[in-house]
């Protein structure tokens with residue numbers, strides 16, 4: 601295994617990971633602040649993910665400072681692909697899982713932008729106030745991959761192999777990881793969140809756990825999460841442990857007859873409470889209940905509303921009971 605001598609600091613910008621790999625990090629990794637990967641050799645450059653809007657993606661491309669020939673999207677969430685059009689305009693090939701191409705246009709930047717700019721007298725407005733100010737969704741033309749695959753695809757970057765593996769449905773239907781054995785690096789997309797609570801959309805807990813265990817067993821000492829600082833395989837196993845902890849808590853609540861709404865509002869992330877965005881536990885509890893057979897889960901807006909309510913309750917606890 602290629603063991604990293606030192607992990608890069610968690611600072612905004614491009615950081616070298618090995619002979620051919622780099623990552624662009626966007627602290628603090630909160631809503632919309634994702635990481636990207638770069639594999640470059642000779643005149644060939646492969647990018648792993650673009651960013652949430654055009655301005656953030658231009659910063660990424662300026663830092664790379666050389667033409668990008670191909671770009672892989674790890675999944676279809678906007679914070680990993682809504683800068684794609686800047687690459688398509690330059691003639692770059694866009695690559696992703698078949699579901700990534702199918703699902704990318706299901707949420708429009710205008711609709712999400714309106715959600716992020718809800719008035720401050722709504723709980724979603726207060727929750728998303730920071731993100732609504734940070735990103736500009738004007739002018740985004742969602743541009744899905746045109747080269748798609750189902751299970752695996754290996755790319756060649758001037759003799760360097762990049763293995764793309766579909767590991768979903770876990771965070772979304774289209775989850776893909778990019779493994780670069782030459783440098784012992786895995787770009788994990790949102791299969792891995794580091795020191796930040798995972799947010800789940802389509803997928804199931806067992807598939808997500810299997811994906812994390814796969815990442816931990818690859819011959820790779822350096823993991824780039826979709827959000828958060830660069831880390832080692834221990835981080836993938838720690839996130840697996842988070843899922844198992846929350847599932848046990850959710851199981852206990854379910855068997856005591858606690859409703860999903862009440863469980864989502866109250867289940868304590870225990871040893872993981874210090875991870876950022878702890879209110880996202882709501883999304884994990886909702887999928888746990890669905891997996892226990894308690895209904896079909898909840899729609900995304902309801903889930904975001906419950907998360908916002910939990911965030912507000914956690915951030916601004918009321919003094920005593922009234």
Ligand SMILES: [Zn+2]
Pocket residue numbers: 632634677679680790826827
């Ligand atoms: Zn993300």
